[in-house]
Amino acid sequence: MKELSSAIQLIPLENYIFLSVALFSIGMMGVLFRRNTIAILMCLELMFNSVNLLLTAFSAYHSDPSGQVFVFFIMIVAAAEVAVGLSIVVMMKRNVDSIDINLLNRLKW
Amino acid sequence: MIFLFYLLSTIMIVCALLVVFSKNPINNVIYLILCFIAMAGHYILLNAQFLAVVHIIVYTGAIMVLFLFVIMLLNLNKAIIIRKSTVTRVSAVITGGIFFLVLLAATRQTFEIHAKYPFNSEIGLVSGIGKTLFGEFLLPFEISSILFISAMVGAMMFGKKDA
Amino acid sequence: MVALIPYITLAWLVPAFPLVGFLITSLAKNKLKHNQAGIIASTMVALSFITSVFLFFILNSSGQDSATLTLFNWVSAGDLKIPFALLIDHLSLVMMLIITGIGALIHIYSIGYMRDDERVNSFFAQMNLFTFSMLLLVMGANYLILFIGWEGVGFCSYLLIGFWFKNPAFNYAARKAFVMNRIGDLGFILGIILLFFTFKSVSFNEVFSQAATLQSGAPILTLITLLLLVGAVGKSAQIPLFTWLPDAMAGPTPVSALIHAATMVTAGIYMIARSSILYNLAPITSNVMIILGLTTAIITAIVGLRQNDIKKVLAYSTVSQLGYMFLALGLGAYSAAIFHVTTHAFFKALLFLGAGSIIHAMGGEQDIRKMGGLRSKMPITFLTFLIATLAISGIPPFSGFFSKDLILTKAFEISPWLYALALGGALITCFYMFRLFYLVFFGNQRLSSAHPHESPRVMTVPLMVLSVLSLFGGFLNIPALFGGDSGFENFLHKAVTSKESGEISSATEVGLIIVSLSLLGIIIVLAYRTYVKKSTVPAADGAPSSLIARIVANKFYLDEIFAALIEKPFGRLSDFLFKSVEVKVLDSAVDGVGTLTSRLGSLVRRLQQGNISFYLFAMVAGILLFIIFILFV
Numbered sequence: 001m002k003e004l005s006s007a008i009q010l011i012p013l014e015n016y017i018f019l020s021v022a023l024f025s026i027g028m029m030g031v032l033f034r035r036n037t038i039a040i041l042m043c044l045e046l047m048f049n050s051v052n053l054l055l056t057a058f059s060a061y062h063s064d065p066s067g068q069v070f071v072f073f074i075m076i077v078a079a080a081e082v083a084v085g086l087s088i089v090v091m092m093k094r095n096v097d098s099i100d101i102n103l104l105n106r107l108k109w
Numbered sequence: 110m111i112f113l114f115y116l117l118s119t120i121m122i123v124c125a126l127l128v129v130f131s132k133n134p135i136n137n138v139i140y141l142i143l144c145f146i147a148m149a150g151h152y153i154l155l156n157a158q159f160l161a162v163v164h165i166i167v168y169t170g171a172i173m174v175l176f177l178f179v180i181m182l183l184n185l186n187k188a189i190i191i192r193k194s195t196v197t198r199v200s201a202v203i204t205g206g207i208f209f210l211v212l213l214a215a216t217r218q219t220f221e222i223h224a225k226y227p228f229n230s231e232i233g234l235v236s237g238i239g240k241t242l243f244g245e246f247l248l249p250f251e252i253s254s255i256l257f258i259s260a261m262v263g264a265m266m267f268g269k270k271d272a
Numbered sequence: 273m274v275a276l277i278p279y280i281t282l283a284w285l286v287p288a289f290p291l292v293g294f295l296i297t298s299l300a301k302n303k304l305k306h307n308q309a310g311i312i313a314s315t316m317v318a319l320s321f322i323t324s325v326f327l328f329f330i331l332n333s334s335g336q337d338s339a340t341l342t343l344f345n346w347v348s349a350g351d352l353k354i355p356f357a358l359l360i361d362h363l364s365l366v367m368m369l370i371i372t373g374i375g376a377l378i379h380i381y382s383i384g385y386m387r388d389d390e391r392v393n394s395f396f397a398q399m400n401l402f403t404f405s406m407l408l409l410v411m412g413a414n415y416l417i418l419f420i421g422w423e424g425v426g427f428c429s430y431l432l433i434g435f436w437f438k439n440p441a442f443n444y445a446a447r448k449a450f451v452m453n454r455i456g457d458l459g460f461i462l463g464i465i466l467l468f469f470t471f472k473s474v475s476f477n478e479v480f481s482q483a484a485t486l487q488s489g490a491p492i493l494t495l496i497t498l499l500l501l502v503g504a505v506g507k508s509a510q511i512p513l514f515t516w517l518p519d520a521m522a523g524p525t526p527v528s529a530l531i532h533a534a535t536m537v538t539a540g541i542y543m544i545a546r547s548s549i550l551y552n553l554a555p556i557t558s559n560v561m562i563i564l565g566l567t568t569a570i571i572t573a574i575v576g577l578r579q580n581d582i583k584k585v586l587a588y589s590t591v592s593q594l595g596y597m598f599l600a601l602g603l604g605a606y607s608a609a610i611f612h613v614t615t616h617a618f619f620k621a622l623l624f625l626g627a628g629s630i631i632h633a634m635g636g637e638q639d640i641r642k643m644g645g646l647r648s649k650m651p652i653t654f655l656t657f658l659i660a661t662l663a664i665s666g667i668p669p670f671s672g673f674f675s676k677d678l679i680l681t682k683a684f685e686i687s688p689w690l691y692a693l694a695l696g697g698a699l700i701t702c703f704y705m706f707r708l709f710y711l712v713f714f715g716n717q718r719l720s721s722a723h724p725h726e727s728p729r730v731m732t733v734p735l736m737v738l739s740v741l742s743l744f745g746g747f748l749n750i751p752a753l754f755g756g757d758s759g760f761e762n763f764l765h766k767a768v769t770s771k772e773s774g775e776i777s778s779a780t781e782v783g784l785i786i787v788s789l790s791l792l793g794i795i796i797v798l799a800y801r802t803y804v805k806k807s808t809v810p811a812a813d814g815a816p817s818s819l820i821a822r823i824v825a826n827k828f829y830l831d832e833i834f835a836a837l838i839e840k841p842f843g844r845l846s847d848f849l850f851k852s853v854e855v856k857v858l859d860s861a862v863d864g865v866g867t868l869t870s871r872l873g874s875l876v877r878r879l880q881q882g883n884i885s886f887y888l889f890a891m892v893a894g895i896l897l898f899i900i901f902i903l904f905v
Contacts, residue, residue: 011154015118016151019118024212029208031888032205033129038176042176043129045141046144049144052160053148059157060155066245073249075168076257079167079171079172080259082176083260083261084263084264087263090268101885200889204896
């Protein structure tokens with residue numbers, strides 16, 4: 001554990017920023033790319049987690065536990081979001097027999 | 110140790126790209142789980158052991174299983190043929206790329222990054238997180254339970270047949 | 273000595289009573305029974321008359337000249353601060369007494385006159401509103417309050433002249449009165465704006481105290497007074513804007529009495545008398561007023577000679593008498609003008625109410641050629657009408673003599689020619705009034721179908737009260753010649769600044785009175801010989817007549833001249849503007865805006881078709897632009 005705990009000092013913070021920016025962009029690209037509603041939800045999870053990673057990195061580099069507590073809260077929100085989102089998907093499948101996001105254009109009414 | 114960082118990062122990005130581009134929902138879920146496990150590794154590298162454990166339990170253990178469960182329930186486990194038009198897909202990729210570049214430029218522009226704070230390996234442990242969570246953030250923590258209840262009720266409402 | 277302040281706060285009651293009456297009679301007009309509206313309205317006006325009398329005694333015994341009662345701050349914007357304030361001084365009190373006193377008598381008379389009208393409740397509501405507006409006009413402490421009353425009076429006259437709106441000709445008359453007044457109002461409001469621009473205030477006190485420092489004949493003052501004069505010419509029916517007043521006879525007769533005697537036409541005289549300080553400093557405007565007044569007095573008197581409608585004759589006599597008032601104003605004898613307003617209010621109200629009684633008796637017939645021999649049938653109306661006719665002709669000791677003689681004397685002080693012309697107008701007035709009188713009351717009845725009868729008590733009592741006033745009203749202001757002290761003039765001198773004039777010897781004055789009286793006597797005998805002895809009846813409308821007679825009968829073709837000079841070119845301009853500007857430019861521009869909006873709408877509508885992928889793209893693009901904007905701009 002001693003080795004691990006000192007590893008952080010070898011890795012510059014920029015690396016974590018680049019990594020999470022890349023992950024966030026990939027997740028966003030997925031949201032735009034996919035039509036499958038479940039896949040879109042998964043891409044959203046990816047974006048959530050990139051933010052979590054960045055928060056944790058800042059928290060560790062600033063020696064401030066608040067960042068990690070916020071990650072905890074984000075997980076709570078994500079869990080709630082997934083529960084509601086997936087139930088919407090279930091209902092959608094039941095009503096229009098598809099999970100194609102473009103069939104949700106009834107939202108315009 | 111820096112080698113570990115690059116290994117985990119590569120796994121994460123490759124898995125993330127596969128999540129976006131592979132067509133089978135089951136595969137998507139599997140790749141996402143891989144991605145999240147690599148992320149737990151990153152948490153350990155950052156001395157956030159508590160988060161690493163919670164992450165594995167909540168995401169890989171609960172949320173992703175929920176995804177799998179829904180996919181199985183709705184019988185979606187075959188490759189779905191619905192696709193967006195080529196224009197949309199190309200523009201999605203281009204938009205994502207632009208977004209990436211803009212965010213990078215933003216980080217370059219806004220501040221200079223340096224870690225000059227005294228290093229403390231204790232903050233990521235359960236006791237460190239717990240002290241902050243039940244001290245400073247007690248009220249939001251309790252309120253989040255209300256959020257959970259309302260999400261639960263909402264999900265049940267949606268799930269009812271005659272809703 | 274009585275302290276003024278605690279009592280003067282009662283002044284708001286004076287306009288408040290008629291307003292309350294208006295609210296009651298108009299809001300409950302479907303609930304009130306037949307006579308109730310009239311009784312309520314009359315009570316309200318009588319109450320404000322009592323309040324006015326009370327204020328009169330308070331002001332007299334206090335020894336103060338004026339008092340201002342500020343009710344609330346009405347406009348406060350930058351430099352412009354206008355309180356809603358009432359001014360009580362000798363001038364406004366005289367006007368208040370006339371308006372409420374004569375107005376109350378007319379209201380009571382109307383109870384009888386309008387008994388059978390189905391819209392009697394609306395009638396009384398409008399009469400009360402009329403009285404309220406006029407009270408506001410004379411009590412306002414600044415030009416803007418005066419203007420509210422001014423416009424209110426114009427609006428109510430429109431309603432009342434067109435009261436029997438089912439007759440299109442009456443509607444036309446109402447519209448004509450409104451438009452003619454509007455032309456005057458334009459001048460008036462421009463004058464007020466210029467006043468504010470010059471003095472940075474519209475309050476009487478401030479304007480007059482600042483104006484007193486200006487030099488006499490300053491061009492800005494001449495311009496202001498001329499513009500205000502335009503308003504007064506419209507409201508007080510002087511040449512060239514007088515034609516609405518004879519047409520205003522379309523309204524019920526009590527309305528005519530109210531317009532001619534107590535309210536409306538005296539507004540212009542009041543406004544100029546109120547602004548006497550400004551007019552004293554503008555000699556050009558004063559000369560314009562002399563010319564206007566004299567021309568109006570003579571021309572309308574000549575027109576009156578050939579009129580055969582009883583109310584039209586009275587209407588032209590009103591215009592003519594207003595001409596005398598303008599003459600007095602132009603001569604700088606403001607208190608003489610107000611005195612003539614007062615006596616004129618007495619006898620003209622009497623004449624109109626008497627005419628109403630006659631018309632009532634004749635079953636709606638207004639043509640004097642068809643009347644005659646009413647002396648024995650309607651003794652009270654006969655007597656009161658005789659008093660009024662003697663008063664308007666200027667026979668002593670009736671009230672008209674004192675006021676008219678005062679004006680004539682003032683004219684003589686300026687120039688004997690003015691005197692001669694004014695006397696000529698008075699002689700013509702005398703002639704046509706006696707012509708009217710003889711034709712109506714003497715000879716034989718010429719309309720067999722009518723059964724004349726004396727009017728009910730509710731109508732004759734106001735007549736009797738007014739005839740007493742017409743008989744003795746002149747004693748308010750007995751000139752020094754007859755051993756009097758000119759009480760009315762001295763009373764008004766505290767509020768109105770009259771010009772100093774040269775004295776003429778009492779021998780000359782006596783000579784002038786003897787000349788005018790002997791001429792009047794000759795005229796009366798002449799009229800008697802023509803219309804009673806020879807029983808001449810004016811020719812029917814279609815009968816051939818000389819050129820001059822036709823010109824006079826058609827009011828010098830003034831209406832036609834207006835039509836040719838103003839109405840036709842204006843109509844053509846409007847037509848041109850309608851066809852080329854309105855239809856082609858304005859309409860298409862407005863339509864274009866509509867079309868553009870709906871096109872844009874159908875274009876933008878495609879963004880809102882519910883496609884979530886598109887929404888997501890739009891959202892990301894928005895976020896991108898936002899970040900770029902924050903970072904790089």
